Amino acid sequence: MRDDSTPGSSSRRDKLRAWLDQARFFTEEVYSARYRGAIARARRDEDDLFMLLVFSEMMGLENPAGYYTLELQPLLLERFHDWHQRMGMEHSPLDHFRCC
Amino acid sequence: MSAIVLLVVGLAAMALGYFVYSKFIAEKIYQLDPDFKTPAHEFEDGIDYVPTNRFVLWGHHFTSVAGAAPIVGPAIAVIWGWAPAFLWVVFGTIFFAGIHDFGAIWASVRNKAKSVGALTGDVVGKRARSIFMIVIFLVLLMVNAVFAVVIAGLMMNFSSAVVPVWGAIIVALIIGQLIYRRVLSLPLVSIIGVAALYVLIGIGPSVPIQMPAEVAGMSGNAVWILILFGYAAIASLLPVWMLLQPRDYINGLQLFIGLLILYGALVLLNPTLVAPAFNSDVPAGTPSLIPLLFVTIACGAISGFHGLVSSGTTSKQLNKETDARFVGYFGAVGEGMLALAAILAATAGFATLGDWQAMYSAFGQGGVNAFVEGGAFIIHNGLGLPEVTAATLLTVMAALFAGTTMDTGLRLQRYIFQEWGDIYNQQWMKKPAIATGLAVGSCLLLAFGAGGADGSGGLIIWPLFGTTNQLLAGLTLLVITVMLVRLKRPMWYTLAPLCFLLVMTILALLIQLRTFWNQGNMFLLVLDIVVLIAAIMVAMECAAALKRSRAEMAAQHD
Numbered sequence: 018m019r020d021d022s023t024p025g026s027s028s029r030r031d032k033l034r035a036w037l038d039q040a041r042f043f044t045e046e047v048y049s050a051r052y053r054g055a056i057a058r059a060r061r062d063e064d065d066l067f068m069l070l071v072f073s074e075m076m077g078l079e080n081p082a083g084y085y086t087l088e089l090q091p092l093l094l095e096r097f098h099d100w101h102q103r104m105g106m107e108h109s110p111l112d113h114f115r116c117c
Numbered sequence: 118m119s120a121i122v123l124l125v126v127g128l129a130a131m132a133l134g135y136f137v138y139s140k141f142i143a144e145k146i147y148q149l150d151p152d153f154k155t156p157a158h159e160f161e162d163g164i165d166y167v168p169t170n171r172f173v174l175w176g177h178h179f180t181s182v183a184g185a186a187p188i189v190g191p192a193i194a195v196i197w198g199w200a201p202a203f204l205w206v207v208f209g210t211i212f213f214a215g216i217h218d219f220g221a222i223w224a225s226v227r228n229k230a231k232s233v234g235a236l237t238g239d240v241v242g243k244r245a246r247s248i249f250m251i252v253i254f255l256v257l258l259m260v261n262a263v264f265a266v267v268i269a270g271l272m273m274n275f276s277s278a279v280v281p282v283w284g285a286i287i288v289a290l291i292i293g294q295l296i297y298r299r300v301l302s303l304p305l306v307s308i309i310g311v312a313a314l315y316v317l318i319g320i321g322p323s324v325p326i327q328m329p330a331e332v333a334g335m336s337g338n339a340v341w342i343l344i345l346f347g348y349a350a351i352a353s354l355l356p357v358w359m360l361l362q363p364r365d366y367i368n369g370l371q372l373f374i375g376l377l378i379l380y381g382a383l384v385l386l387n388p389t390l391v392a393p394a395f396n397s398d399v400p401a402g403t404p405s406l407i408p409l410l411f412v413t414i415a416c417g418a419i420s421g422f423h424g425l426v427s428s429g430t431t432s433k434q435l436n437k438e439t440d441a442r443f444v445g446y447f448g449a450v451g452e453g454m455l456a457l458a459a460i461l462a463a464t465a466g467f468a469t470l471g472d473w474q475a476m477y478s479a480f481g482q483g484g485v486n487a488f489v490e491g492g493a494f495i496i497h498n499g500l501g502l503p504e505v506t507a508a509t510l511l512t513v514m515a516a517l518f519a520g521t522t523m524d525t526g527l528r529l530q531r532y533i534f535q536e537w538g539d540i541y542n543q544q545w546m547k548k549p550a551i552a553t554g555l556a557v558g559s560c561l562l563l564a565f566g567a568g569g570a571d572g573s574g575g576l577i578i579w580p581l582f583g584t585t586n587q588l589l590a591g592l593t594l595l596v597i598t599v600m601l602v603r604l605k606r607p608m609w610y611t612l613a614p615l616c617f618l619l620v621m622t623i624l625a626l627l628i629q630l631r632t633f634w635n636q637g638n639m640f641l642l643v644l645d646i647v648v649l650i651a652a653i654m655v656a657m658e659c660a661a662a663l664k665r666s667r668a669e670m671a672a673q674h675d
Contacts, residue, residue, distance in 0.1 A: 040304060041302060041303065041304055043170075043172070043173060044303045044304050044307060045303050046169065046170060046173040047173050047176040047177070047366070047369070048296070048303055048362070048366050049362075050167075050169055050173050050174065050176070050177040050434065051177045051180070051181060051362065051365060051430070052357045052358065052361070052362045053164065053165075053167060054164045054165040054430070054433075055357045056356075056357060056358050056362075057163065057164040058164060059356055059357070059358075061164075095298075
């Protein structure tokens with residue numbers, strides 16, 4: 018009896034899980050479909066600026082994007098935090114860019 | 118007559134339109150091909166061109182095109198009685214809007230997902246494209262000025278809605294952060310967002326906020342309009358993920374819930390239509406039904422604005438060409454259902470004919486207020502919800518839709534100024550803040566220039582919005598018709614609505630021209646002349662393009 022019910026309930030659970038996954042997929046798609054392009058472009062702009070920063074630093078050029086980095090700070094904060102932790106530094110190495 | 122009869126007849130007719138007429142159009146006229154490689158696949162880039170599930174795309178398309186206009190237009194037009202508005206909404210949806218929206222997607226998909234503006238340039242000619250740009254700018258200008266007045270009016274008349282309407286912005290900002298930072302999953306955030314919105318709607322009536330009748334020498338209405346433009350300017354400059362995206366999403370959910378509540382209450386209550394079918398006792402100064410009805414109800418019957426969305430973003434995400442029927446035609450049916458709800462609320466939501474006549478005491482009266490008051494009456498008596506809460510719910514629904522349309526409208530207007538800056542090499546005009554300032558400035562000029570110190574210029578030009586918007590629809594139908602002629606397919610299914618629209622629009626403009634002249638209203642007179650010239654040019658372009666295409670076809674045949 019118990020052996021019979023277990024596969025039945027697990028398949029029901031699987032079905033429910035699959036249905037919930039489908040529901041999540043649909044809500045996320047509905048949410049992002051309208052603004053997918055705008056957000057992808059904003060992200061690309063952000064990445065472009067990041068590349069500019071990195072390359073200008075690497076080549077020892079005066080940073081032309083310095084002015085804009087202030088508005089990037091909140092967007093980069095989480096990424097910066099992940100980065101310094103990955104680099105083995107427990108806290109932010111920069112005095113003026115404290116994230117933790 | 119029972120309102121349920123009207124509801125059932127309306128919904129059944131639109132269902133028939135979708136299942137029968139749109140199937141015929143899809144198979145015989147547009148000849149959709151399931152194997153055609155759509156631009157979403159051809160140019161897939163993960164940014165603009167993304168093959169999207171048709172249900173998701175329908176959601177995107179419908180929430181993009183649904184604004185406050187399918188509520189405002191029908192709720193004003195019932196002044197001529199419920200029958201003309203009902204017939205125009207039902208037949209307009211089936212034979213005009215469905216074909217137009219569906220056709221705009223098809224035409225764009227068959228032309229590398231180009232926008233209808235670019236298509237006009239390619240298919241009809243460069244002159245037509247120039248008219249198109251002017252018409253788009255005028256439509257955006259009017260939308261922003263009109264919706265500011267509509268929301269300000271709601272804030273003044275329904276003080277209980279002030280907290281939920283502004284609170285919804287804070288809710289959207291918070292859920293935007295929750296989703297962006299991936300703090301919670303989207304379904305959970307959606308539930309929290311909607312719950313928060315409804316809590317605010319519940320709180321609203323207990324903390325009404327009334328703007329003083331006069332602030333610094335200005336009327337309360339004018340102050341609200343200034344605040345709204347200030348807000349829209351900031352909102353249009355913020356990144357889309359921060360406010361616009363979560364706000365639109367929550368609005369979409371609220372629209373579905375609001376419609377379900379209204380239709381459910383209507384079925385439970387079974388109210389009688391107190392308004393006459395044809396109102397022979399219209400207030401003094403009401404223009405004639407023909408042609409003004411056809412420009413007063415634009416969204417909900419046919420709207421040129423939809424062509425911009427259809428060919429702008431929807432066509433770039435269409436997975437299969439055959440999905441165009443569901444997304445485009447059924448999107449128009451969704452709008453028709455919203456317009457039908459507005460008609461029912463504004464005609465069956467009053468206890469007596471006297472109450473209804475008091476609301477519709479002059480042309481332009483009623484409108485969204487009639488929708489809110491009538492709808493609240495139905496919800497209160499049908500579902501037992503307190504009337505003030507029901508009114509707050511509907512006010513929030515209308516105001517949020519008008520608000521998001523304003524955000525997007527102002528953003529689009531800013532893009533036009535920036536594009537002009539690009540074309541004429543004016544660096545200063547390309548700066549977002551300056552372009553936004555110009556967009557807001559032009560809207561304020563219209564609101565306060567035409568409306569005086571009250572800032573209600575937007576509502577005065579509402580009939581002009583209809584004509585301008587219908588011109589836009591005419592241009593889109595023209596593009597589709599020329600394409601059909603070149604493909605040697607029957608063109609009457611798009612040419613007949615096009616001719617009807619152009620005749621009604623030009624007639625309406627001529628009648629308004631005489632009215633403005635008699636009133637000595639030079640501002641509206643000039644605006645009317647600009648639109649009239651554009652309308653006549655569209656008609657001439659239409660005739661020339663069709664003649665040219667037919668001649669080309671005949672030459673090929675020989």
